[in-house]
Amino acid sequence: MVASLRLPSLTSLLFPATTRYPAALRRTLCLRNRPASGFATAPSGTASPETKSEVGRLPRSDQAVTPRSQDFSAWYLDVIASAELADYGPVRGTMVIRPYGYAIWEAIQDYLNVKFKETGHSNMYFPQFIPYSFIEKEASHVEGFSPELALVTVGGGNELEEKLVVRPTSETIVNHMFTQWIHSYRDLPLMINQWANVTRWEMRTKPFIRTLEFLWQEGHTAHATPEEAEKEAKQMIEIYTRFAFEETAIPVIAGRKSKLETFAGADTTYTIEAMMGDRKALQAGTSHNLGQNFSRAFGTQFQDENGERQHVWQTSWAVSTRFVGGIIMTHGDDTGLMLPPKIAPIQVVIVPIWKKDSEKTEVLSAASSVKEVLQTAGVRVKLDETTERTAGWKFNFWEMKGVPIRIEIGPRDVSSNCVVVSRRDIPGKAGKVFGISMDPSTLVAYVKEKLDEIHSSLLEKAISFRDSNIVDVNSYEELKAAISSGKWARGPWSASDSDEQRVKEETGATIRCFPFEQTLGTKTCLMTGNPAEEVAIFAKSY
């Protein structure tokens, strides 16, 4: 099935140096030509100046990205610009999610939506305008969110009597409504979810990772007992964990937040923490056991089976467009984006190759059939048949866009009824297999197997990167050394909030979580020497 039927020299012919990245035609309009911190530096609340750009014949993506190994932050912004994932909105800190980036979000939605419904949640929609007084009802909630609020003060030309908060999250309005809908234990559990935009007036922003407005899902549930609420909060973090591993090949570490890092208004926050390529941590999803904090603040009560009135026990949980940033920063490399197959908008790109016009028809016809075959088999496939670009240019372009598999079809392939298959995750010749039969069943099986292999391979690589960058520490000195070498520190912890605060101030690292997976044996707090029940993971984070 797999045999080297083709002369490697043919493909190298396709990469004349001048077509790789024609410097003369490089466009000036590119995010990376703004200062790397540009997303954060425009003055608050003003429109950024409209950037005039040259009329170029080449799309923006005609630029090499800054190598990741050279400057991680510049690389990240380059990838987002060149792969056309997102762009800056006119208002400081806002982001336009472009079709290729939005398609990744749609894949995330498609997966989670099914899981949420399978576990008994219904989608619905709450208004985004929340009376300011609501935010003040739950004490720690207002403390956590009030510095980040966007306020509507004028509506229909008139100053409003009560200013309105543009939702930063919906616990308050959800509870206002739950109070009207919940009366008896028969109304419980009430389990809902909404897909929505939320606004937080962040000062330091970064596309996907932290933006003034972002998209997310927020689940909200109410239960009759604390045990049910706890079970729900744990179930949802488990769903997020599986999603991260199985769909995005991100080996997150799931665990519990420290008291200092718990959501404003929650009793307990569970989190999934991912290690980015620069070894910073990214909080990629959270699930909160809200206890009765909001139900007490909003009077959300039910009559139990004995006729007693009780406050409901609640949870909330969310994953946002931040996850797209996590995918970029986990798998990308010097060449650009590298997308895990299951959420890649394009899983396979077909690049037809011909030199003479006489070859064009048969090559394009074969390429179309291959596309048809894969599409019918449920593979997301694109045939790049534009004639304005060389095959070499296309190779670079689709690699930068992170498409997991490339299929090349040239005249010799057509005559031998074969194709060449290249893996994005294995650079150069090592990732290239010649002579894969075009026979539909063979080709489909091969491609699907490769997509699975790529997923596993990305996950394994990320696991080994993660594990080689977590240091077990038993003293504060060791912790400081680990953090200053850019790694994560894992060590027994039973010290105070103020000790935790001190670590943050002195090292820049925070407790990311007390992981669910704990090592056995007796533990001694790295800071105090007192007995500790758990290890915590410390890291710098986004």
Next chain:
Amino acid sequence: MVASLRLPSLTSLLFPATTRYPAALRRTLCLRNRPASGFATAPSGTASPETKSEVGRLPRSDQAVTPRSQDFSAWYLDVIASAELADYGPVRGTMVIRPYGYAIWEAIQDYLNVKFKETGHSNMYFPQFIPYSFIEKEASHVEGFSPELALVTVGGGNELEEKLVVRPTSETIVNHMFTQWIHSYRDLPLMINQWANVTRWEMRTKPFIRTLEFLWQEGHTAHATPEEAEKEAKQMIEIYTRFAFEETAIPVIAGRKSKLETFAGADTTYTIEAMMGDRKALQAGTSHNLGQNFSRAFGTQFQDENGERQHVWQTSWAVSTRFVGGIIMTHGDDTGLMLPPKIAPIQVVIVPIWKKDSEKTEVLSAASSVKEVLQTAGVRVKLDETTERTAGWKFNFWEMKGVPIRIEIGPRDVSSNCVVVSRRDIPGKAGKVFGISMDPSTLVAYVKEKLDEIHSSLLEKAISFRDSNIVDVNSYEELKAAISSGKWARGPWSASDSDEQRVKEETGATIRCFPFEQTLGTKTCLMTGNPAEEVAIFAKSY
């Protein structure tokens, strides 16, 4: 296959008068107990008082709705409350879309999303905050929208330098971005869509029909020629028209808006107009040919094949959650909601019936198999197996919720391997067929056929209602008579904008559209007696 194997008396046994709507247990918390205009009367921008409610043992839906024939407006609000489609948000004019209502919106999304992608559009997402200066760039746009704007003036605790508009629609920010993305004719056409929330500070609001915030999709495209833009605008109104007929059984009339009714910023607006049960018109979707209005205001230019710079030609088009209101008001009846099968969240409800405990097991087991069979066949089915309600109560409840088909299974049905099938759209015995075999292939085929029949029947009924309520008029007197009798008036029109304005002031009716389907023959303007090229349709509207 269809035989009367069951004694009708059995079912009538299930409706003891006391269980229908037990008056003593009727709950006080219900939208219809607020004034019918309550959605519009709370003071601007303030939270409505929290309504204290009894702890009832019965869900809100335990109330008969006001008969539609008695008070259309009260009926509409009752249906929305009782069927749990939506509820009032805490801020005046806002709406919470509850799971059953949201599921209808999801069905609308699922259908349109596929059509948009098939016709080459990509989903993406633009920020909702728009610098105020953007709105002012297109002269008629600012005139149309400035009275309805919600403004963010405070962010992160600080007064903003430039106030931000919460998007009422996105043409301005879209053009700001298009200007950065479009350079050459090779970048065209650019065809995108977003699913988003929008805000318009409406003074008179009504759930689904006109709310302060609503959900919609907005398509935006840019083209190299006016012909392409016109073709696109027409294509999208055609997609909406088909959607209305084929999915929602609403026989909309598609046509062109008059100049006065054209979207603020468009050259031409195409519309689909639906006749509601009270014979008012509902604008259910629009598609705008924007010409070069926004591209000139925002400098959105491209270099054509001859190297000349030109402004792009654009369209935009939208359908919103208002469509859900249109579905309710087209098909509902005195009993409540009546959902067209294709967008019904539940297409079939199974009500098991037993009297003795000894019958319960076998009836529930048969009901479960029937559910399984239908579900596997792709039918959206619910088995109502709660034991707290009588079968009669369940019949009423699911009729009020508009479920197209009810399947009843009692002990005799089990022994004869049959079920009873009732159609929501044909009341009483006439809609009830006994003795449908439980044999999977027979049952599935029968149910699917009935769902199709119900769709066709709803559509036919709506067409005949529509056509019997449109009067052809040839003079202003006839027009006035038609409008004052509550009908739509269709007549030749070539008069001035001020004549049109006069009709509005004197009759309350506006030109809904110049329908695409025009009668042949010479026409004389009903107002001026001058030659007219087209007939227009006049009606009062939502």
